[in-house]
Amino acid sequence: MTAPRTTPATAPAYPLRLGDDALIAAQRLLQWCARAPQLEEDVALANICLDLLGQARALLTHAGELEGRGRDEDTLAFLRTEQEFTHVQLVELDNGDFAVSMAKLLFFTTYQELLYGRLAASTDPALAALAAKAVKESAYHTGHAAAWTVRLGDGTEESHHRMQHAVDTIWPYTHALFTPDALDRAAAANGTGIDPATLRPLWHERITRTLKEATLTVPDDGWAPGGGRQGIHTEAFGYLLTEMQALHRAHPGARW
Amino acid sequence: MTAPTGPTAPTGTDGRDAARLREALATVHDPEIRVLTIEELGILRQVDITPDGRAHITITPTYLGCPAMDTIRADIRAAARAAGYPQATIDTTWSPPWTTRWIGAAARDKLRAAGIAPPAPAPPPGARLLPLAATAPRCPLCGAADTTELTRFGSTACKALWRCGTCGEPFDHVKEH
Numbered sequence: 256m257t258a259p260r261t262t263p264a265t266a267p268a269y270p271l272r273l274g275d276d277a278l279i280a281a282q283r284l285l286q287w288c289a290r291a292p293q294l295e296e297d298v299a300l301a302n303i304c305l306d307l308l309g310q311a312r313a314l315l316t317h318a319g320e321l322e323g324r325g326r327d328e329d330t331l332a333f334l335r336t337e338q339e340f341t342h343v344q345l346v347e348l349d350n351g352d353f354a355v356s357m358a359k360l361l362f363f364t365t366y367q368e369l370l371y372g373r374l375a376a377s378t379d380p381a382l383a384a385l386a387a388k389a390v391k392e393s394a395y396h397t398g399h400a401a402a403w404t405v406r407l408g409d410g411t412e413e414s415h416h417r418m419q420h421a422v423d424t425i426w427p428y429t430h431a432l433f434t435p436d437a438l439d440r441a442a443a444a445n446g447t448g449i450d451p452a453t454l455r456p457l458w459h460e461r462i463t464r465t466l467k468e469a470t471l472t473v474p475d476d477g478w479a480p481g482g483g484r485q486g487i488h489t490e491a492f493g494y495l496l497t498e499m500q501a502l503h504r505a506h507p508g509a510r511w
Numbered sequence: 512m513t514a515p516t517g518p519t520a521p522t523g524t525d526g527r528d529a530a531r532l533r534e535a536l537a538t539v540h541d542p543e544i545r546v547l548t549i550e551e552l553g554i555l556r557q558v559d560i561t562p563d564g565r566a567h568i569t570i571t572p573t574y575l576g577c578p579a580m581d582t583i584r585a586d587i588r589a590a591a592r593a594a595g596y597p598q599a600t601i602d603t604t605w606s607p608p609w610t611t612r613w614i615g616a617a618a619r620d621k622l623r624a625a626g627i628a629p630p631a632p633a634p635p636p637g638a639r640l641l642p643l644a645a646t647a648p649r650c651p652l653c654g655a656a657d658t659t660e661l662t663r664f665g666s667t668a669c670k671a672l673w674r675c676g677t678c679g680e681p682f683d684h685v686k687e688h
Contacts, residue, residue: 295672299664306668309576313605384606388575391608391688395663 263445265379267322268341268438271331272484273370274314275342278332279492280363281307282499286350299399303360306392313385333503337496338486345428347483347492354407354414354421361400362425365461366432368393369454378446401465408469415470422466423474430479433458438484532566533558535594542582543667544685546625549583553613556604566596571609573688574668611688623651628658628673628684648684650675 285304291297315328345363350356371393374386407418433455435443442448463473482488502509536558537550549555549570557569568587572580584601591599611630614622619629628648647658655677663686665672670683 295662295664298666299662302664302668305576305578306574307576309574313575380606384604384608385575388605388608392574395686399663 263378263447265321265377265382265447266438266442267318269318269442269448270314270321270382271318272341272438274311274318274331275340276346276363277307277314277367278311279340279342279495280346281305281311282495283346283348283350284356284360287356292353303364303396303399306389306396310385310389310392317381317385329503333500337488337493340488340492340496341484341486343428343431343483344480344489344492345425345431345483347488347495348425348428349491351421351424352417353403354417355424357400357403357407358418358421358425360396361404361465362429362462363432364393364396364400365458366429366451366454368397369457370449370451373449373454377448382447404465404471405469408466408471418469419471422471426474426476427478427480430476431481431483434479434481434484436484528560529558532560532591532594532596536568536587536590539583539586539590542579542586544622544627544669546621546627547614547618549587551615551618551621553609554583555587560596566591566594566599567602568599569602569604571604571607573609575605577668579667609688611685614685622685626651626682627670628682630685630687646687648673650678650680651682652680653678 281304284300284307287297287300288304289297291300311332312328315331319326319328319331345359348355348359350359368390371386371390375383375390377383377386404418404422407414409415410418433451435450435452439448439450443450466473533550533555536555537548539549539555541547541549541552541554544552552573554570554573555568556571557567559567559569561567568591570583570587580603587601588599591597612632614630622629628651631646631648647656647660649656650658650673653675655675657676658673659676661672661674661681663671665683669685669688671686672681673684674681
């Protein structure tokens with residue numbers, strides 16, 4: 256599709272970072288596959304992974320087309336090195352116990368739902384169409400994560416304690432979702448993207464509502480690790496990426 | 512590329528050829544909901560014949576990560592080949608986004624007859640999903656209204672699993688989307 260000349264150009268790195276967020280979140284979450292506490296939960300998490308992977312494929316494909324150097328979704332997912340990935344560290348963190356996984360899912364998919372809701376009005380028609388589709392999927396993801404957060408937080412003494420610990424552990428990593436850099440600011444300025452800082456008030460309001468319902472305490476803002484957008488990742492990411500890319504690197508172009 | 516909002520009339524250099532091809536493609540069944548065709552689900556958006564006589568088909572997947580899309584594309588290619596168009600190109604468009612509102616009344620009846628509860632009519636604008644509190648579908652087997660959601664994420668991305676309180680049977684429900 257050829258964009259009209261009046262449309263500002265989308266920087267390829269912009270959909271790429273959003274695609275990296277979705278891809279690595281999917282890859283990490285699918286480690287629950289065949290390990291979830293119940294069969295229904297196993298199916299639910301696999302479904303969510305599939306949605307996230309679908310978002311990642313569309314976003315990486317779009318980034319590759321914008322870039323115009325012939326890199327498709329597979330090249331971008333399987334042949335980049337660790338420091339070329341620009342997702343936030345939140346999505347690569349180990350799954351921990353089920354409470355940690357649900358805290359990550361709640362924080363991340365609530366961000367995604369708000370992000371996609373706004374990106375549906377992007378001046379980039381392809382990005383707008385993807386976002387309008389993805390926002391409906393995200394609503395199911397946040398509903399699922401919120402339901403578990405409430406069930407565990409307002410459950411037994413043990414589940415409450417572990418859910419609070421999960422929220423406290425993951426909270427610092429959420430700040431990077433809302434910290435704009437030059438790329439975000441440029442995308443917001445030309446209408447192709449949005450400034451993520453503008454999402455935080457509504458995100459905080461929604462998360463606070465869920466945590467209160469779950470009888471949990473909203474953590475104070477303090478330590479705010481960052482660097483994911485610049486390719487700086489935690490130790491956990493190297494292991495995840497190696498496993499994700501091993502087959503493709505050993506057998507380039509392998510097909511089922 | 513045009514962005515159709517509902518089933519559209521065929522276009523192209525020869526409308527009748529495109530209409531015939533569309534009829535042929537409309538027989539392709541969804542691999543996961545086998546009682547419905549891709550036409551009835553609203554996945555098949557546009558069928559054109561290019562000036563040099565090639566088929567140009569536009570589809571809109573139901574979900575971004577729908578794993579059935581590769582099979583659907585292969586089935587469309589096979590149907591186009593059988594209809595005399597070996598060189599079909601298939602475009603995917605996400606705009607307007609797929610919605611269960613595109614599933615018509617006859618298709619909803621087919622779903623019900625197959626034991627699958629169809630999606631409810633469109634929710635009012637601005638309505639949001641509440642955790643574990645979706646609109647309850649009627650049981651497609653006995654018609655009872657006292658049904659319970661077992662899991663919102665069912666056998667495929669587009670379905671949830673429910674159970675009837677009257678006949679006790681579990682059933683699939685195509686989620687409103």
